[in-house]
Amino acid sequence: MSADKKTKQEQPVSILIVDDDDITVKRLEHLLLKIGFGVQTASDGMGALSLVRENTFDIILTDLMIDEVGGLDILELAKSRSPETEVIIITGYASVDSAIEATKKGAFHYLQKPIRPDEVRHIVGQAVKNLKLSKRVRELEDEIETEHAFAGIIGKSPKIQEIKTLIRHIEDSDSNVLITGESGTGKELVARTIHETSRKRQGTFLAFNCAAFHEDLVAHELFGHEKDAFTGASSVRAGLIESADKGTVFFDEIGDMPLAMQAKLLRVVQERELLRVGGTEPIPVDIRIISATNKDLKELCSTGKFRQDLYFRLNVIHIHLPYLCERKEDIPILSAFFLKRHGRRMEKQITGFSAETMKLLTEYGYPGNIRELENIVEHAVSMARGKTIRVEDLPGDLSEYDAFTFHQPTSQIKTLEEIETEYIAWVLGKVGHHKSEAARLLGINRASLYRKLKRAMLEDG
Amino acid sequence: MDAQRHLVLVLENGVADESIIHYSLKLAKRMDCAISVLMLVSYDKENHAQADMGKRVLLHAEEIIKKEGIRVDHEIRQGDKASEFLKYIAVAPTIAAIIWGSDEKIVTGRRRKKSEHWFEKVRPHITYPIVTPRTRAKKDTTSLHTSQK
Numbered sequence A: 001m002s003a004d005k006k007t008k009q010e011q012p013v014s015i016l017i018v019d020d021d022d023i024t025v026k027r028l029e030h031l032l033l034k035i036g037f038g039v040q041t042a043s044d045g046m047g048a049l050s051l052v053r054e055n056t057f058d059i060i061l062t063d064l065m066i067d068e069v070g071g072l073d074i075l076e077l078a079k080s081r082s083p084e085t086e087v088i089i090i091t092g093y094a095s096v097d098s099a100i101e102a103t104k105k106g107a108f109h110y111l112q113k114p115i116r117p118d119e120v121r122h123i124v125g126q127a128v129k130n131l132k133l134s135k136r137v138r139e140l141e142d143e144i145e146t147e148h149a150f151a152g153i154i155g156k157s158p159k160i161q162e163i164k165t166l167i168r169h170i171e172d173s174d175s176n177v178l179i180t181g182e183s184g185t186g187k188e189l190v191a192r193t194i195h196e197t198s199r200k201r202q203g204t205f206l207a208f209n210c211a212a213f214h215e216d217l218v219a220h221e222l223f224g225h226e227k228d229a230f231t232g233a234s235s236v237r238a239g240l241i242e243s244a245d246k247g248t249v250f251f252d253e254i255g256d257m258p259l260a261m262q263a264k265l266l267r268v269v270q271e272r273e274l275l276r277v278g279g280t281e282p283i284p285v286d287i288r289i290i291s292a293t294n295k296d297l298k299e300l301c302s303t304g305k306f307r308q309d310l311y312f313r314l315n316v317i318h319i320h321l322p323y324l325c326e327r328k329e330d331i332p333i334l335s336a337f338f339l340k341r342h343g344r345r346m347e348k349q350i351t352g353f354s355a356e357t358m359k360l361l362t363e364y365g366y367p368g369n370i371r372e373l374e375n376i377v378e379h380a381v382s383m384a385r386g387k388t389i390r391v392e393d394l395p396g397d398l399s400e401y402d403a404f405t406f407h408q409p410t411s412q413i414k415t416l417e418e419i420e421t422e423y424i425a426w427v428l429g430k431v432g433h434h435k436s437e438a439a440r441l442l443g444i445n446r447a448s449l450y451r452k453l454k455r456a457m458l459e460d461g
Numbered sequence B: 001m002d003a004q005r006h007l008v009l010v011l012e013n014g015v016a017d018e019s020i021i022h023y024s025l026k027l028a029k030r031m032d033c034a035i036s037v038l039m040l041v042s043y044d045k046e047n048h049a050q051a052d053m054g055k056r057v058l059l060h061a062e063e064i065i066k067k068e069g070i071r072v073d074h075e076i077r078q079g080d081k082a083s084e085f086l087k088y089i090a091v092a093p094t095i096a097a098i099i100w101g102s103d104e105k106i107v108t109g110r111r112r113k114k115s116e117h118w119f120e121k122v123r124p125h126i127t128y129p130i131v132t133p134r135t136r137a138k139k140d141t142t143s144l145h146t147s148q149k
């Protein structure tokens, strides 16, 4: 596999030069060959078109006005065959306006005659950089479409791989699942995936948000009622749980389920039957329960807000979703995935992120996790004017603010010392490991910083 | 009751930096959240001034947030800040994250006082992410209470 990658890398960038002026063609050819590019040339429009039809060039340098065929025709054909080809328009002083027009139609840049070698090297260099970015995004996209995708759950970090493996393992089980994790970490996505890969996938997946209903409404919604259960109940009505028989019920925000309802739910879980409101005849139901919360259910149990017995029944299989910053390595692939999704929707040909942008995206703290990342990318796609997303396209506060986001480690409570260490490491990263600057920002002297670093073993030696 | 997720902007001592409101707005938009502004004022006799100021600050903040089409509610709580905060968190539904909007530096190691800030004590009980924003440029000194005068 690595050998394969190597040959790909060693393949020279292929360039086509089109101009009816032989001297320009010769000069450019000489210059670009010397750098090490693979170069082909054409001196008339028809010849150029057939070359473009038969080959895929990485970069095309073309005169704007050749003969009856123009640079724009070549641009159009090249882009329709391979959108990633970068086209650079060569133009005389008189037609700079049309060249600018061409960049609006997708040309990468324009070069003004007379040709200056420095400028050519610079602009072609930029185009090569762009190509590499597009290639990187395409590789990520391939990954998205193949091994790393599992029913829409994107990510190749060990933490996410573990979760995907777990979901595969429980395909044949009907055990109840509790999903915990911060907002936007994908709890609902995982719940749906579990349903869709389970034996109950032929049945319905019913999502019920426990925080969305008033206590007295919850009972009627979930359990239905008998005729004459209350004034106005003129007929029998089946509740949501009944209607999801043989399927999965997803209780979102389970921590907000009222206590009275918890008792009724416990009966469903334990006895596999329910009573409609006003009813005395138990009705059998066969459902799988997946619940989700970003609250600390154990804590709610200890303060009496959540029934311990119900907690144990719901928490047969526990899936904890890491917050996005716990798996920063997934940020590029997730970003590429959302770029593709929203680029397509907005019909924009954006091939990737500038290095600076990716750096900001990776450093940010994401209190809103994947949902927030998706919204940031969506915003950037709508702002982007060029083919790459630049820092200016991101929401302004990402660069204007230094937002430190503290995430509670759910697996184990951190000590203040650990938090301090994490924060110091973060500040050091921000200032490029400049210790006096870090000490100044932290409001301590250099000596204490050194002491703390030594204690935390952040210091080498 | 509503199921929309909330960002809780925590303020204390009756004051707020205007920029924190705008920061919260931006964050709320991309997290698909409503905003709850919570003002904490410690309880003692001289603190009536802080409480009054706090109420004005809350109304002003609410006005700014509403204008942007974000759902907002506010609450002022007077008493022991740590326990008022925990009580608030315990009954609040669907919190997505907490924004620390006070001037007192937490987590940042820049605290002036030697004594532990009350927020440090409650932090272990919070399962939600806590954001401490700080402008990269020089600190914006416009305060809401001054703009009220």
Ligand SMILES: Nc1ncnc2c1ncn2[C@@H]1O[C@H](COP(=O)(O)OP(=O)(O)OP(=O)(O)O)[C@@H](O)[C@H]1O
Binding pocket: A152, A153, A154, A155, A181, A182, A183, A184, A185, A186, A187, A188, A189, A190, A294, A370, A371, A374, B005, B096
């Ligand atoms: N691993 C992932 N790959 C791709 N998209 C994801 C992933 N995880 C989450 N998402 C997307 O992020 C968004 C938020 O996910 P979801 O609604 O499942 O989060 P949640 O944990 O239920 O959040 P909340 O607690 O706020 O309800 C959704 O649009 C979802 O499709």
Ligand SMILES: [Mg+2]
Binding pocket: A187, A188, A252
């Ligand atoms: Mg959800």
